[in-house]
Amino acid sequence: MIEYRGLVKRFGDRTVLKGLNLRISEGEIVFVLGTSGTGKSVLLKNTVGLLRPDEGEIWIDGREVSRLSEEEYLGVRRICGMVFQHPALFDSLSVYENVAFGLRRHDRLPEELIRQKVAEALALVHLPGVEERRPAQLSYGMQKRVSLARTLALEPKILLFDEPTTALDPITTTAVNNLIQELSRRLRTTSIVVSHDMICALGIADRIVVLDQGNIVAQGTPREIRGSEVPLVQDFLAEVPA
Amino acid sequence: MKSLRWKETLQQLFFVANGSGFIVVFCVCFAAMVTILEASFHMKMVIQNDSMVPGFAALLILKELGAVVTALLLTSRVGAGIAAEVGLMKVTEQIDALRMLGIEPVRYLVLPRLVACVIGAVLLTLIANMVCLICAMLVSDLMLGYSPAMFLSSMRIFVKFQDLLLAAVKGAFFGAVIPLVACHFGFRCRPGAEGVGSATTQSVVVASILIIVLDFVLSYTFSYL
Amino acid sequence: MNHLAHAIDEIGRTTMFFAALLKTMFRRPSRFGDVVDQTWNVTLQSLPTTAMAGFFVGAIMAVQFTMQMRDFGALGYLGGLATSGTLREVGPLLIAFMLSGKVGAYTSAELGTMRVTEQIDAVRCLGADPLQELIVPRFLGIVISSSLLLGAGLLMSVLGGMTLGHLFAHVSPEEYVRHIPTILTWPSILIGFAKCAVFAVVLATICTYRGYSATGGAKGVGRAVVTTAVSTMMCLVVMDWVTSYLAEAVMTLARGP
Numbered sequence: 001m002i003e004y005r006g007l008v009k010r011f012g013d014r015t016v017l018k019g020l021n022l023r024i025s026e027g028e029i030v031f032v033l034g035t036s037g038t039g040k041s042v043l044l045k046n047t048v049g050l051l052r053p054d055e056g057e058i059w060i061d062g063r064e065v066s067r068l069s070e071e072e073y074l075g076v077r078r079i080c081g082m083v084f085q086h087p088a089l090f091d092s093l094s095v096y097e098n099v100a101f102g103l104r105r106h107d108r109l110p111e112e113l114i115r116q117k118v119a120e121a122l123a124l125v126h127l128p129g130v131e132e133r134r135p136a137q138l139s140y141g142m143q144k145r146v147s148l149a150r151t152l153a154l155e156p157k158i159l160l161f162d163e164p165t166t167a168l169d170p171i172t173t174t175a176v177n178n179l180i181q182e183l184s185r186r187l188r189t190t191s192i193v194v195s196h197d198m199i200c201a202l203g204i205a206d207r208i209v210v211l212d213q214g215n216i217v218a219q220g221t222p223r224e225i226r227g228s229e230v231p232l233v234q235d236f237l238a239e240v241p242a
Numbered sequence: 243m244k245s246l247r248w249k250e251t252l253q254q255l256f257f258v259a260n261g262s263g264f265i266v267v268f269c270v271c272f273a274a275m276v277t278i279l280e281a282s283f284h285m286k287m288v289i290q291n292d293s294m295v296p297g298f299a300a301l302l303i304l305k306e307l308g309a310v311v312t313a314l315l316l317t318s319r320v321g322a323g324i325a326a327e328v329g330l331m332k333v334t335e336q337i338d339a340l341r342m343l344g345i346e347p348v349r350y351l352v353l354p355r356l357v358a359c360v361i362g363a364v365l366l367t368l369i370a371n372m373v374c375l376i377c378a379m380l381v382s383d384l385m386l387g388y389s390p391a392m393f394l395s396s397m398r399i400f401v402k403f404q405d406l407l408l409a410a411v412k413g414a415f416f417g418a419v420i421p422l423v424a425c426h427f428g429f430r431c432r433p434g435a436e437g438v439g440s441a442t443t444q445s446v447v448v449a450s451i452l453i454i455v456l457d458f459v460l461s462y463t464f465s466y467l
Numbered sequence: 468m469n470h471l472a473h474a475i476d477e478i479g480r481t482t483m484f485f486a487a488l489l490k491t492m493f494r495r496p497s498r499f500g501d502v503v504d505q506t507w508n509v510t511l512q513s514l515p516t517t518a519m520a521g522f523f524v525g526a527i528m529a530v531q532f533t534m535q536m537r538d539f540g541a542l543g544y545l546g547g548l549a550t551s552g553t554l555r556e557v558g559p560l561l562i563a564f565m566l567s568g569k570v571g572a573y574t575s576a577e578l579g580t581m582r583v584t585e586q587i588d589a590v591r592c593l594g595a596d597p598l599q600e601l602i603v604p605r606f607l608g609i610v611i612s613s614s615l616l617l618g619a620g621l622l623m624s625v626l627g628g629m630t631l632g633h634l635f636a637h638v639s640p641e642e643y644v645r646h647i648p649t650i651l652t653w654p655s656i657l658i659g660f661a662k663c664a665v666f667a668v669v670l671a672t673i674c675t676y677r678g679y680s681a682t683g684g685a686k687g688v689g690r691a692v693v694t695t696a697v698s699t700m701m702c703l704v705v706m707d708w709v710t711s712y713l714a715e716a717v718m719t720l721a722r723g724p
Contacts, residue, residue: 045588048592049591050588050591050592070596074594077591077592077593077594078594081592082588082589082592084585084588084589085585086584086585086586087584088584088585088586088588088589089586090586090589090590101590101593101595102592102593102594105593105594105595106593106594147589150589150593151592154593265697265700265701268701268704269700269701269704272704272705272707272708273560273704273707275708276556276560276704276707276708276711277556279708279711279712279715280552280555280556280711283555283715284548284551284552284650287551287650288541288544288547288548288650298535301531301535302531302535305531306527306528306531306557307557310561311564311704314561314564314568314700315697315700317568317696318567318568318572318693318696318697318700319693319696319697322572322689322692322693322696323689323693325689326686326689326690326692326693327689329689330685330686330689333685400535434685435579435580435583435584435684435685435687435688436576436580436688437685438685438686438688438689439576439577439579439580439688439689439692440576442572442576442688442689442692442693443568443569443572443573443576443692446568446569446572446692446696447516447565447568447569447572449568450520450564450565450568450569451516451519451520451565454520454523454524454527454561454565455519455523457523457527458523458526458527458530461527461530461531462530462635465530465533465534465635
């Protein structure tokens with residue numbers, strides 16, 4: 001489904017990704033863990049073309065996408081939904097217009113269908129009936145869920161989450177994690193979650209990939225990761241109750 | 243006097259004066275060129291020749307342009323800088339931290355900036371006036387054919403030493419307005435990137451308007467001196 | 468030397484951004500409603516400040532001209548000279564300085580905030596072009612409304628000059644207005660308004676570029692605002708000179724050798 005081959009990304013003289021290789025098959029939930037600044041978010045942004053790799057290839061759905069033009073990339077973004085670290089809702093638009101934004105740009109749909117799809121997307125994130133509110137009137141956790149609904153409305157085949165639970169309280173964190181699992185199973189999407197939360201990774205991931213300084217230092221199922229000897233993985237596991 | 247924090251004040255002065263020196267000089271040079279061009283245009287219209295241009299232009303530069311242009315530039319560079327800095331301290335709870343340490347944040351942050359800005363603005367205003375006059379002199383030599391000697395003797399007839407002092411006084415007033423307004427909005431900054439942005443914007447707008455109004459009041463008052 | 472290289476770099480980037488903006492504007496026009504919204508917003512927000520600034524600039528110029536002309540007994544020319552001087556040079560420049568603080572800083576703060584909270588990335592991910600969706604409507608809105616605002620400010624400056632001419636120089640408003648046409652010619656008015664239009668484009672380009680390319684959280688937004696105001700002002704003084712110089716050249720050509 002998604003494959004990274006020898007991905008290299010530099011910012012000035014700092015190399016963030018150093019020849020990363022990773023293959024993700026259809027329907028998988030992959031957690032990418034790592035400390036801050038190890039290029040986790042950069043990996044996601046390269047996938048949807050917000051950043052372009054300096055070297056290497058990205059294959060999505062059997063197509064090499066890293067050299068596509070901005071116009072051609074629209075097709076990739078159509079199947080590849082990204083949920084940002086910030087809610088990134090448009091403050092000037094209502095929740096309804098926010099969720100409908102992508103639908104209006106990607107496909108020319110009749111208003112009736114858009115209304116229906118928006119309602120479905122909001123129901124998926126357990127927030128029915130908030131259409132007419134403004135983003136500023138919602139709590140931070142609700143904004144995050146609306147942002148997720150905005151991505152889901154396009155019915156993407158691939159879901160990318162950039163630190164979905166950062167800055168959330170423990171209860172909302174659990175709710176969002178459950179939501180990710182539930183949605184991925186129900187909608188049969190392939191999901192990549194960038195996070196530094198080992199506990200929930202062990203709980204819901206099919207596979208965990210641990211990044212350190214632009215390289216993969218460990219990967220495997222939660223069970224395999226639990227038995228890993230890599231020091232960084234040990235550090236991550238130290239916070240997990242036995 | 244201990245509360246003034248000399249080192250901080252000097253650092254601020256360096257930021258105000260050294261950091262803005264180039265921009266002020268650059269802008270004022272162009273303003274001088276336009277002033278000479280326009281003054282000559284109007285003189286030719288009223289009295290058919292532009293012999294009095296040097297004097298008139300010098301007077302306009304000293305009394306208005308030098309001080310106001312400098313002050314408006316300082317507003318956006320230094321004022322916005324202070325508002326963003328203090329606003330960020332407020333947002334990241336550094337100001338609360340100061341309070342917890344028993345330090346009065348207003349005196350601690352505002353006073354050094356106020357002193358530095360007043361001194362910096364006076365110095366920059368004087369420099370700006372000087373550069374502006376030199377530039378005007380060059381332009382009238384090159385474009386209108388008045389030699390520097392003619393420019394200076396024409397200036398002597400119109401300009402009094404008092405004008406230079408009053409320009410410095412204007413600079414001092416403007417220099418005080420900038421940090422006060424900036425700190426006011428910085429201290430009231432709302433959280434987040436949005437809050438910092440709007441604190442910065444508001445401080446620039448309010449300070450610019452105050453400067454223009456204050457300039458009018460000062461010009462009006464000085465006209466009776 | 469590093470500073471110079473950096474400055475040239477920035478000028479180049481801004482120019483390229485401007486070119487991309489123009490290209491987007493014609494290839495993929497923005498929605499008309501968005502442009503109208505932006506124009507309305509900017510105008511409404513800034514009208515009071517601009518009008519006030521205009522009034523006081525006119526007043527200041529009237530006071531200065533009075534002081535210079537009283538000695539020559541040429542107060543009759545006050546209306547003409549103060550109006551013409553304000554309209555052709557001081558007015559557009561000072562009011563544009565004001566607007567660069569008000570409109571420019573506001574827009575770069577708004578766009579910068581959208582950039583650092585990933586809203587601009589979100590626009591791209593949802594299949595829209597941020598230039599077409601966000602930047603061009605703001606650019607056009609600022610160009611249109613700043614031109615209008617500058618014009619309004621200049622009209623207010625005439626009023627300010629007239630008021631102070633009456634209060635300070637004891638030149639009655641009728642006398643003041645009657646002498647305006649003796650000095651203020653149509654070309655001068657045209658030059659004044661041409662300057663306003665040029666300033667509006669400079670202002671709109673720089674603030675949208677700076678906001679759009681902001682990086683690094685709340686700090687980055689603060690930095691974007693500061694650099695916007697400073698670089699706008701520097702460009703304004705240069706453009707002020709360029710337009711005055713060009714106008715002078717055109718006038719000389721028109722008058723014939």
